Structure formats: C-alpha cells, structure tokens
Amino acid sequence: MLDRTFIRENLDRVAEKLSQRGYDFERETFRQLDDEEKEVRLEWEELRAKRNKTSDQIAQVKRSGGDASPQIEEMKQVGARIKELDGRLAELAQSMEDFLLTIPNLCHDSVPPGEDESANQEMRTFGEPRAFDFPIKDHVELGEDLGILDLQRAGKIAGARFAVYLGAGARLEHALARFMLDVHTKEHGYTEVLPPYINNRNAFVGTGQLPKFEQDLFKLEGHDFYLVPTAEVPVTNLLAQEILEEENLPISLTAYTPCFRSEAGSYGKDTRGLIRQHQFNKVELVKFARADDSYQQLEQLTSDAESILQRLELPYRVVTLCSGDTGFSSAKTYDLEVWIPSQNTYREISSCSNFEDFQARRASIRYRPSDAKKTRHVHTLNGSGLAVGRTWVALLENFQEADGTVLIPQALRPYMDGLERITVENGLKL
C-alpha cells in the first residue's frame, strides 16, 4: 500500500509512475475520498473533544451534589451526531482502504520501463548450456523412465497439474530442500521458520495477494483460510503489527513449504511436466531491512539464491524485470532463470524482490531508527532460494546421460547417501 500523505502530495508523480506499469490511477477518486474523509473526521474529532470535556463537568457537578441534567440532555444530542458520523467515517475509511489496497507499488527508478518481458534486462549469466552429443529427453520422460516420477497416477488421486515422486525422485526433492536450507542457515545467516501452510485473510492482505488476486488462491470452503501460494505470506506476516529494534535488522528468515496455486487462467501454458503445478515445494528467503539498506540486501538475497544454482552447477542468468513485468507488490525484481535443455531456454526458478515499505505498511511492520524518535516502516524482501520442483527438473535435464541415467552434482551427494547416479534401480517401476 502506498502512503496516503505521499500520494496526496505527489499526485502527478504517482500517476505517472503507475502508468509505467500499466495501471490507471484515478486521481479524482482519491481526491474526493481524501477530502471528504478529512472533513468528516474534523467534525467527529471536535464533537468527541466536546463530549470528553462535558463528561468531566458532569462528573464534577454530580460529585458536588448538583443537577447535571441540562448537560446530559445536550450530550445526548452530541452522542447521536457522533454515532452518525461514526458510520459515515467508517464507510469513507473503508472506501479509501479498498481503493489503496488495489494500487500496485511504485517501481524503483532503476527499473527499466517497458510493457512486458521483452523489455526485461539481462544482468549476468553463469555457466554454459551444455552441448549434448545424444538426443536428450525432457524431465518427464527421464523421470518416468527411471521410475521416480508419476504424473498418470497423480491424476487419479488429485488431478491435472499434480505429481507423485517415487524412490530417488522423492529423496531428491528432500535432498535439494535440505541442501538449500543448510546453505542458507549455515552460510548465509538465515534462521529457519516452519510456518502453517494455511493462513488467514489478513496475512494475504499484508503481503498483497488479497484483495486483488483471490482467483490465484485455493480457499478453504466455509473458512476465512487460504492455502499459502508461497512462504512469503506466513513468514513476512510473522512480524506483522510489530515494532522491531533497529539493531536486529536485517532479519533474515528462510522457510521450506509447499506452495499451492490455483493457476486459474494458465490453462494451455506449460501443460507438460512439473514446470507449472498446483502444488510444489519451495525454499523461500525473507528479509526485513532498514530503509536505507534494502537495496544492498536485495543484492545479497539475490546472490544467496544464486549460490545454490552455482553449487549445483546449473547454468542460469539474472534478469531485471521491467516495470510492466514487475509484480504488484514489488518495487524491483530480479528473476533467476535456469537453463532448461529440452526447451532450449532459460526458465524462472527464483524471483527476488524488494517491496520497500509496501508490504510493511499493509502489515504494519516498523522499526525505530536510532537517530529518530519516530517509528518507520521496514523494507521487506523475499526471493525463492529456490523453487525445489523446478530445480529437480533442471537437475534431471542438465545432468542426464546418454543411457538415460542422471548424475548427481557433487554438492548434493552427501544428501543422497552418497548416491552418484540415479538409475532405474533407484525408482519404482510397476
């Protein structure tokens, strides 16, 4: 959520910035709501002040044994008017809130303007896509042939866009997650969090998934609960409504959770395999940082995520998303894209964003800067470190051998009980 005072004082600039990301900011709606609320609030406050004062007088009169009925009569009128204004004020405040909650964040000045992903900017690449001297298989074929992945049977128990991992396939998923968590907690200074996978509406408003993107979520029927689409939601909201000590910043948390996404409207996209699933696992990195430190932390968080790809020897590139491609809540986003041989292209495997104070304002997460008395909203950041399912895909495809087996990168072998290669022996073929 943008700061209301900031909008008020920078109407033109806000409108211009928002148009860069394809959002049409209704200046008049804002001005009207803002003015009217202010007017009503003023009268409301004046009346409350009067009532407070008169109530004290009534108390005094009564204490000294006098008759306070004229004042009481008068306050009955005032009370009725206050009640009227209460309702009107609540209405206006709600309208303003609804209006503000659907406005996306402003992009940082370093974000390249552009409408869609074609304007994204490649920052750097790591590794070389491998040249295969045999016909390659994609991860579905590899996984099914090895007996470590079953999409058919997943359809029986769940449906399309679900998967079942078997044998070394299941083990590989866990190994990747454990490996990532170990690197982030032992080497990058993150603390692991294991949150609930079902969160309430409030948490989703805090990080910006609601009220605008309800159709992307799985909602529990009859409850005010949703399945988390990313650990960003529970982990960021963990500190909602809190005032943090500056000396504790930055706070770096990591969480391994399943992620549930309805993927409504994505039918026909990535229909084959594990790339786009209703349920997948992800190790998430979340940071709470000082306002003046958050962009440095974004670089750090991105490099923390990159280090996983490097250790797994997977070729990837880093791109800066242009204004039109940047997510609703984000001010700046770097995507990490891993090389997928069967598609002959780089595919997103992590999205690292600085939300500045956009989420912190919604969730009310503040800190006390040491040089000032007033509190200030923290800057929140997050990024995948990494999406485990897509890492599984990248690993199978990039490390496949001519005989259909898959080598396991050195860094991961300790997590696979020393297994060096996945063969049909490690799967379940029925």
Added chain:
RNA sequence: GGAGGAGUAGCGAAGUGGACGUAACGCGCCCGACUCGAAAUCGGGUUGUCAGGUGAUGAGCUUGGCACGUGGGUUCGAAUCCCACCUCCUCCGCCA
C-alpha cells in the same frame, strides 16, 4: 466439541462506571547526582497512532482525537457492564 479462568506499557501487576491512561506500585532500560570507578542510594525520564497549529514537507514544540486482546452494544460518560470473536491457561471428551 464441552466447562471454567485470564488478556492493561519492555516485563510483572493495581484499577471493576466519572477524581487527569503516559496508566498506581515493582522490575528493566535511559539521563543525571554521589564515587577514583563500580555497586548501593537519590533525582528525572521511558507507548503508539491520526488530524490541526508552529517549524523547512526535517528534528522539535504545541492543541485535540483514538487505542486497556479484537469488533460491536448499553450509557451523558466504559479498562470497568452486555454480546461476539481471537489468543493463552486448567479440566473433560477426542486424537497424532
């Protein structure tokens, strides 16, 4: 799911319709005094938020509103009475 109890400042805790919620009292923390220094002692300070005024759209000062778990209600007036919800504790049931 049922029955009871509890949520007040960083922590503990008093207040149970009006007599200052910046809210008793205690602890902690900050500043100062005493001291060579420390401890002890003494003095002072120590919630957030919104709006108006002043100021430079800063720091600060100032006036007022709001907040005693959350949201409603009763009342001239609610931390205090009533209702609903949330969280925690105890017991019963059920369960991993």
